Amino acid sequence: MSPHPAPLDQHDLAPGDEQISETIASGVRGYLVGFILAVLLTAISFYVAKSDLLWGPGIAMGLVVLAIAQMGVHLVFFLHITTSPDSTNNVLALAFGVLIVFLVLAGSLWIMANLAHNVMPDQMQQMMNMQG
Amino acid sequence: MSDVAVSPGTDPYRLGHHPHPPGHSHGHGHDGDEATGHGEGGPASKRIVVAYGFWIFLLSDIIMFSAFFATYAVLVDATAGGPTGQDLFGLTRVAIETAALLTSSFACGLAMIASQVRNHLWTQIGLLATGLLGLVFLALELQEFAIMIAEGAGPARSAFLSAFFALVGLHGLHVFSGLLWLGTMMAQVAVKGFHPRILRRLMCFSLFWHALDIIWVALFTVVYLIGTTS
Incomplete structure (x- = not known):
């Protein structure tokens, strides 16, 4: 009852497939570790947001760091995207996706912040009057 | 011609890895291995091709979400004198939603393990738990929407609220379609059993469900947690 049916795939790993888990126990253990880590990171996020553990203006940055850590936990323990050589294709696709996500997010925020900075408040008022 | 001796059923386009096909020989010793598209170990199994294709789809879905996130981040202060996130969001509800979705993902993982060892009962129990927890999440989210609209x-x-409903609603829509998919998967497992085709679909579903969880992590952080810290 091996989860990997074909002897064909000695050099590839499907996203979602786990390499090591041949027994039920080790598979469940993987998901359990991921679940505990995810719960822990979530709890810390909610705690940090409502406490003054972090320096006020730094809370947002801390929360983003925690979220990225939790996404990593999900990727590794739930989606089984790992650094093993058999998973190279999956990781490369992920890297490209992350690049595009970064460009979309950073580019939008940068351009829009720049526009908001360059449009003076009285100009904004004029534009709103023209529209109204 | 006749010397291309490959049975048409298994590999009609000769994409496969055939180091020494019968009756087929070039002058040099190593045909097959280095032909275009062969890779190192021959073609991947259908399971890997399907899962990889679905992984690409998920990444494109995440890219679509990033556009909605960018829109939300740009418009978060454009409240037009209306309520802000600080006024609207209740973190208790979000915490319960998060717990439901996380546990749902965990249950989905357990169902996958059960399906890999072909255990019918536990696969269905796992999928049912996945679906019920997903329903809890969706109900809470819809209730939040209803309260806000009221x-x-x-x-x-x-503009802030337009972006909010677009972003959170898009995620909710994904969860809803995931639940529909989950229902059909439970029916297919019950009727057709653990056919390789069904197992491939199950794997795609679990990838989809876990990916939704990843998006929710970004969502509750950016929208709810950062939105309620002053």
Whole structure:
């Protein structure tokens, strides 16, 4: 009852497939570790947001760091995207996706912040009057 | 011609890895291994091709979400004198939603393990738990939307709220379609059993469900947690 049916795939790993888990126990253990880590990171996020553990203006940055850590936990323990050589294709696709996500997010925020900075408040008022 | 001796059923386009096909020989010793598209170990199994294709789809879905996130981040302060996130969001509800979705993902993982060892009962139990927890999440989210709209904080109130409903609603829509998919998967497992085709679909579903969880992590952080810290 091996989860990997074909002897064909000695050099590839499907996203979602786990390499090591041949027994039920080790598979469940993987998901359990991921679940505990995810719960822990979530709890810390909610705690940090409502406490003054972090320096006020730094809370947002801390929360983003925690979220990225939790996404990593999900990727590794739930989606089984790992650094093993058999998973190279999956990781490369992920890297490209992350690049595009970064460009979309950073580019939008940068351009829009720049526009908001360059449009003076009285100009904004004029534009709103023209529209109204 | 006749010397291309490959049975048409298994590999009609000769994409496969055939180091020494019968009756087929070039002058040099190593044909097959280095032909275009062969890779190191021959073609991947259908399971890997399907899962990889679905992984590409998920990444494109995440890219679509990133556009909605960018829109939300740009418009978060454009409240037009209306309520802000500080006024609207209740973190208790979000915490319960998060717990439901996380546990749902965990249950989905357990169902996958059960399906790999072909255990019918536990696969169905795992999938049922996945679906029920997903329903809890969706119900809470819809209730939140209903309360907000009743308070006059609907999507038409301000650009901030338009972006909020678009982003969170898009995720909710994904969860909803995931639940529909889950229902059909449970029916297929019950009727057709653990056919390789069904197992491939199950794997795609679990990838989809876990990916939704990843998006929710970004969502509750950016929208709810950062939105309620002053």
